[in-house]
Amino acid sequence: MEAGTAMERRSVGHRLAGLFHGRPRLQAGALLAGPVGWLVVGYLGSLAVLLIAAFWTVSPLSGELTRSLSLENFETLFNEPVYRDVIWRTVRIAALVTVTDAILAFPIAFYMAKLASRRGKAILIVAVLLPLWSSYLVKVYAWRTMLSSGGIINWALEPFGLHGPGFGLTAVWLVMSYLWLPYMILPIYAGLERIPDSLISASEDLGASPFTTFRRVILPLAFPAVVAGSIFTFSLTLGDFITPRLVSNSQFIGTVVFNNFVTNLPLASALALVPIVVMIAYLLVARKLGAFEHI
Amino acid sequence: MRTQDKHSGRTAWLVIAGLLAFMLLIAGCGSSDNSSTGKELTKVGKGEGSLSLISWAGYVESEWTKPFEQKTGCKVSDKIAGTSDEMVQLMRTGQYDGVSASGNASARLVEGGDVDPVNVSLVPNYETIFSELKDQPYNTFDGVHYGIPHGRGANLLMWNTNDVKPAPTSWDVVLDPKKAAKYKGRISAYDDPIYIADASVYLKAHQPDLGIENPYELNEEQFEAAIDLLKEQRPNVGEYWSEAAKQISAFANEDVEVGTTWQYQYFELLGGGKPVAASPASQGFLPKEGATGWSDTWMISSQAKHPNCMYMWMDWIVSPKINAEVAQFFGEAPAQSLACEQTAEKDFCTKYHAENPAFWKRVYFWETPVSDCGNGSEDCKNYNDWLNAWTAIKG
Amino acid sequence: MRLSRRSALLLRLAVGVGLAFIYIPLIVVAIYAFNSSNILEWPPPGLTLDWFPKAIENEFAREAFVTTLKAGAAATVIAIVLGTLASLAVARHRFFGRETISFLVILPIALPGIVTGVALNNTFTQVLGVELSLFTVIVAHATFCIVVVYNNVVARLRRASVSFEEASADLGAHTWQTFRYVTLPNLKTALAAGALLAFALSFDEIIVTTFTLGASEETLPIWIFRNLFRPNQLPIVNAVAVIVVLISIIPVYLAHRLTREEGGAAAARGGRTVEAEATAVP
Numbered sequence: 003m004e005a006g007t008a009m010e011r012r013s014v015g016h017r018l019a020g021l022f023h024g025r026p027r028l029q030a031g032a033l034l035a036g037p038v039g040w041l042v043v044g045y046l047g048s049l050a051v052l053l054i055a056a057f058w059t060v061s062p063l064s065g066e067l068t069r070s071l072s073l074e075n076f077e078t079l080f081n082e083p084v085y086r087d088v089i090w091r092t093v094r095i096a097a098l099v100t101v102t103d104a105i106l107a108f109p110i111a112f113y114m115a116k117l118a119s120r121r122g123k124a125i126l127i128v129a130v131l132l133p134l135w136s137s138y139l140v141k142v143y144a145w146r147t148m149l150s151s152g153g154i155i156n157w158a159l160e161p162f163g164l165h166g167p168g169f170g171l172t173a174v175w176l177v178m179s180y181l182w183l184p185y186m187i188l189p190i191y192a193g194l195e196r197i198p199d200s201l202i203s204a205s206e207d208l209g210a211s212p213f214t215t216f217r218r219v220i221l222p223l224a225f226p227a228v229v230a231g232s233i234f235t236f237s238l239t240l241g242d243f244i245t246p247r248l249v250s251n252s253q254f255i256g257t258v259v260f261n262n263f264v265t266n267l268p269l270a271s272a273l274a275l276v277p278i279v280v281m282i283a284y285l286l287v288a289r290k291l292g293a294f295e296h297i
Numbered sequence: 298m299r300t301q302d303k304h305s306g307r308t309a310w311l312v313i314a315g316l317l318a319f320m321l322l323i324a325g326c327g328s329s330d331n332s333s334t335g336k337e338l339t340k341v342g343k344g345e346g347s348l349s350l351i352s353w354a355g356y357v358e359s360e361w362t363k364p365f366e367q368k369t370g371c372k373v374s375d376k377i378a379g380t381s382d383e384m385v386q387l388m389r390t391g392q393y394d395g396v397s398a399s400g401n402a403s404a405r406l407v408e409g410g411d412v413d414p415v416n417v418s419l420v421p422n423y424e425t426i427f428s429e430l431k432d433q434p435y436n437t438f439d440g441v442h443y444g445i446p447h448g449r450g451a452n453l454l455m456w457n458t459n460d461v462k463p464a465p466t467s468w469d470v471v472l473d474p475k476k477a478a479k480y481k482g483r484i485s486a487y488d489d490p491i492y493i494a495d496a497s498v499y500l501k502a503h504q505p506d507l508g509i510e511n512p513y514e515l516n517e518e519q520f521e522a523a524i525d526l527l528k529e530q531r532p533n534v535g536e537y538w539s540e541a542a543k544q545i546s547a548f549a550n551e552d553v554e555v556g557t558t559w560q561y562q563y564f565e566l567l568g569g570g571k572p573v574a575a576s577p578a579s580q581g582f583l584p585k586e587g588a589t590g591w592s593d594t595w596m597i598s599s600q601a602k603h604p605n606c607m608y609m610w611m612d613w614i615v616s617p618k619i620n621a622e623v624a625q626f627f628g629e630a631p632a633q634s635l636a637c638e639q640t641a642e643k644d645f646c647t648k649y650h651a652e653n654p655a656f657w658k659r660v661y662f663w664e665t666p667v668s669d670c671g672n673g674s675e676d677c678k679n680y681n682d683w684l685n686a687w688t689a690i691k692g
Numbered sequence: 693m694r695l696s697r698r699s700a701l702l703l704r705l706a707v708g709v710g711l712a713f714i715y716i717p718l719i720v721v722a723i724y725a726f727n728s729s730n731i732l733e734w735p736p737p738g739l740t741l742d743w744f745p746k747a748i749e750n751e752f753a754r755e756a757f758v759t760t761l762k763a764g765a766a767a768t769v770i771a772i773v774l775g776t777l778a779s780l781a782v783a784r785h786r787f788f789g790r791e792t793i794s795f796l797v798i799l800p801i802a803l804p805g806i807v808t809g810v811a812l813n814n815t816f817t818q819v820l821g822v823e824l825s826l827f828t829v830i831v832a833h834a835t836f837c838i839v840v841v842y843n844n845v846v847a848r849l850r851r852a853s854v855s856f857e858e859a860s861a862d863l864g865a866h867t868w869q870t871f872r873y874v875t876l877p878n879l880k881t882a883l884a885a886g887a888l889l890a891f892a893l894s895f896d897e898i899i900v901t902t903f904t905l906g907a908s909e910e911t912l913p914i915w916i917f918r919n920l921f922r923p924n925q926l927p928i929v930n931a932v933a934v935i936v937v938l939i940s941i942i943p944v945y946l947a948h949r950l951t952r953e954e955g956g957a958a959a960a961r962g963g964r965t966v967e968a969e970a971t972a973v974p
Contacts, residue, residue, distance in 0.1 A: 015866075015868050016866055019866035019867040019868050022867050023866065023867060026785050026786075027785075027787065029781075029785060029867070030781045030785040030786075030787045033777045033778070033780050033781035033785075034777070034778060034781045034787075034793075036773070036774055036777050036778075037775070037777050037778035037797070037838060038778070038793070038796070040835070040838075041796050041797065041799075041800070041835070041838070042796070044815075044831070044835065045799065045800055045808075045811075045812075046796075046799075047815070048811040048812050048814065048815040049803075049807075049811050051811070051814060051818075051819055052807075052810060052811040052814055055814065060681070062667075062668075062679040062680045062682075063404065063405055063408040063409075063665065063667060063679070064405065064408035064409040064410070065385070065389065065405065065409045066409065078685065082685065082688075082689060083689075084688055084691075084692055085688075087692060088688075088692075106710055106713070107710075109703055109706035109707055109710060110706070110707050110710045110711070112703070113704070113706075113707045117695075117700070124948055127948055128941070128944050128945055128948060129711065129714075129715075132940065132941065132944060133714055133715075133718060133937075134892055134896070135892060135895070135896065135936060135937055135944065136718060136721070136896075136936065136937045137896055137912070137913060137916050137933050137936065138896055138898060138913070139898060139913060139916045139920055140721055140916060140920075140929065140930065140933035141717055141718070143920055144717045144718075144720045144724070147720070147724070148720055148734075150550045150552050151550060151552050152550050152551065152734055153550075153734050154720060154734045157734050157735070168482075169535075169536065180714075180717065183710075183713075183714060212695050212696065212699055233802055234801075234802075237801075237802050237803065237804055238805075241803075241804020241805050241806040241807060241899070242804070242805075242899075243806060243899075244898065251534060251536060251537055251691065252692075253688065253691050253692065255804075255806075256804065256806045256899075259806050259807075259810065260806060261382070261684070261688065262684065262688075263386070263810055264383075264385055264386035264389070265382060265385070265680065265681065265684055266681055266684060267814070269685075270810065271810070271814075274806070274807050274810055274811075277803070277804045277806075277807055278803060278807055281802055281803050281804070282799075285795065285798065285799075285802055289795065294794055294795075294798070297798065297839070297843055349908070376918075377918075390817070390823075390906075390907060391823070392823065392824070392906055392908065540921045541921075542921035542922055546921075
């Protein structure tokens with residue numbers, strides 16, 4: 003091919019490529035324009051607008067927003083004890099669910115990563131992922147029927163003279179631990195897989211018991227992965243309002259935001275700031291702990 | 298390279314801050330242009346082919362939508378809402394044509410510009426509607442008609458006949474702290490701020506020195522009393538319900554055994570052979586204190602895409618034969634006076650007090666609480682207060 | 693790893709209990725899908741196969757299913773494009789705020805759904821004056837799906853050697869050609885795994901969807917929500933759920949096969965497996 007004709011036949015794409023060649027900053031900029039534009043303008047912008055709405059007030063009859071700044075909503079949140087109770091309740095359950103899931107997930111993830119055969123691993127991965135595809139709502143409703151007075155839990159415990167927790171906070175804790183478990187298993191599994199078997203063998207060769215190996219080699223290395231999983235269990239609990247509604251009478255942050263969203267958007271926005279602040283703080287800590295490598 | 302990065306770092310944050318400021322500016326200027334122009338239809342034209350409604354459970358059933366569709370060609374799609382708040386929210390999206398609004402929604406919809414006035418001359422069946430339902434504060438605002446009455450009814454007290462004995466005749470079985478404790482964890486209460494009115498109806502009878510006249514117009518003292526009563530009820534409540542079907546399954550599974558309900562659920566449970574009973578007709582379906590209730594109005598959205606179909610629907614739903622069917626299915630008093638001749642049960646209208654104004658004096662229809670309640674001092678609690686109080690009551 | 697017989701047994705027991713915990717409610721759902729009565733009591737009074745054909749015949753359920761597929765596909769495509777762009781920038785270039793990108797990308801999925809839902813709803817309806825529709829749902833879903841693709845691709849790009857791309861450039865390929873012939877094939881499985889998980893996320897999403905969907909359309913979760921409390925519809929809902937789980941065995945297994953071959957080689961070296969990467973996302 004003669005150089006001359008090749009030069010003439012350079013396509014638009016080729017010429018554009020030439021524009022980018024040797025200009026890494028331009029390349030980076032062009033690559034980032036889409037995603038960053040979308041996320042900053044679209045997403046962060048929406049959050050900012052919500053933040054501003056928290057400083058507005060609303061007319062109770064027409065629902066019209068009065069766009070003048072006022073701290074009224076924050077005063078309400080601060081002064082009325084119920085909002086503090088709701089926030090504390092939500093955070094408490096979120097922490098409890100996270101710890102529960104970490105404890106439940108670890109054995110399964112460990113087995114999958116270190117002890118299962120290749121086929122066993124395949125089966126287990128599919129088995130753990132499959133529940134993610136069954137509808138969240140159907141699962142919660144199934145739990146609702148299981149927990150009800152004529153449900154399977156009471157039916158199973160009756161011969162022992164016991165009965166189940168029924169509806170309430172215990173039910174919420176149970177159901178949420180159940181729902182988010184796969185989100186905890188997967189990152190921990192991935193994290194454990196990363197630990198080279200040679201490290202573990204080395205620890206054993208040095209004379210450590212399996213328990214010591216676990217405590218001093220495996221756990222520290224897997225910890226960032228646990229934190230990664232906890233981001234999701236914590237965040238999912240923090241915002242959920244459907245599960246508390248179906249299996250309890252308790253109000254969570256999501257419940258109150260949802261109830262106020264129609265009639266009093268500014269108050270709902272002010273309350274919504276709480277999980278935002280909590281999660282951003284959580285994410286910053288998680289990043290420090292190295293969890294972002296494991297998500 | 299370092300200093301260059303720092304420089305570009307700062308520029309980057311400036312850019313981001315600028316973008317955010319821009320968005321906030323837009324937010325500040327942005328206003329939803331939903332205000333009703335106050336216009337009403339002057340002529341009902343040809344049907345647009347479909348109709349999108351929001352309604353209470355049991356109001357829009359295939360028994361009468363199918364013939365409607367055949368007659369008008371308007372295909373009906375219905376969204377069931379559990380509370381008035383839901384209805385207001387859905388109407389504000391502007392994606393529906395009409396709604397069966399109770400009094401605690403209608404005022405808000407009118408004020409918010411989400412509904413248009415209704416030209417009642419275009420609804421032939423309106424003429425023969427009970428005059429008691431016309432020009433009421435919940436459907437007529439500043440002399441302008443905003444909807445067509447659907448029917449009215451009282452909230453029921455329902456109980457499980459196997460476990461709740463003797464048969465209750467008063468709301469004290471769920472509201473008196475000592476009596477309610479007997480059924481701790483098995484009481485069913487309506488999950489909406491308007492339930493506060495149920496407490497004030499109770500207090501009106503049991504604590505007359507509070508001076509409660511209208512359970513929706515409460516001053517500070519009366520309001521606090523109602524809230525305290527409901528806070529005492531809270532530990533006894535098994536479940537707060539807003540979806541009718543959720544309450545039906547709760548009663549069927551015996552998770553709850555006594556509480557406030559609508560005729561719709563009562564009929565469904567009876568039909569399912571469940572051992573439930575409600576205040577009998579001999580008592581006028583009412584416990585001794587009376588009850589809250591509703592008088593619903595079909596309203597047309599200010600952004601209705603199918604106004605002709607909506608007018609046809611409004612005329613259809615209050616036509617004698619259909620209104621009779623509707624009233625019998627749900628269990629309420631029909632709005633249409635001529636419906637009384639069309640009911641399968643000959644004494645349906647008598648039983649449901651369709652023509653008995655004295656009865657309705659003890660039923661307090663859902664209303665929107667407003668500050669300016671006509672007592673001159675404007676110190677009544679408004680809906681925001683009720684909403685906040687309800688959050689505090691549920692804890 | 694060597695474990696005493698007792699420890700190994702205990703571990704197996706823990707795994708068994710965990711799996712039972714995960715699957716018993718699903719089995720209950722399946723049993724109710726065969727329940728002959730509308731009202732859910734335990735034990736169910738009788739069994740019937742009726743609900744499955746009814747579920748398949750139900751046009752609302754079918755429509756909702758198709759709508760969900762459409763939304764999921766569109767959201768996944770957008771997430772793939774945006775996620776890949778962002779990860780290419782992060783893995784191959786140096787610039788200010790590089791660390792912030794991973795923070796920014798994870799925010800939509802780390803913040804509770806109700807926050808994202810209310811914020812986006814507010815922006816769509818109040819600020820932009822746009823009517824809610826399937827389009828707004830796709831935008832919302834794509835936003836929180838980006839991270840899933842991003843993480844997978846970044847991890848893969850970091851592992852892949854830059855020298856291939858440099859060699860390609862040295863041989864005369866320009867930027868697009870290098871991307872198309874060298875980088876992209878390398879990313880195939882990472883993209884596939886990310887796409888599958890993004891799709892799964894979008895498929896079952898209910899909270900953000902409630903706030904961003906228009907009145908005229910229904911995704912499957914919304915349809916389930918609306919029918920869950922209707923006594924006549926409840927068994928059909930259960931049947932639909934069972935059908936969906938059964939169908940989804942296929943994509944889950946496929947994803948596993950896709951990533952397994954490379955995973956095997958990597959595991960042998962004791963390093964992080966591709967599969968582990970691929971599945972290590974929510």
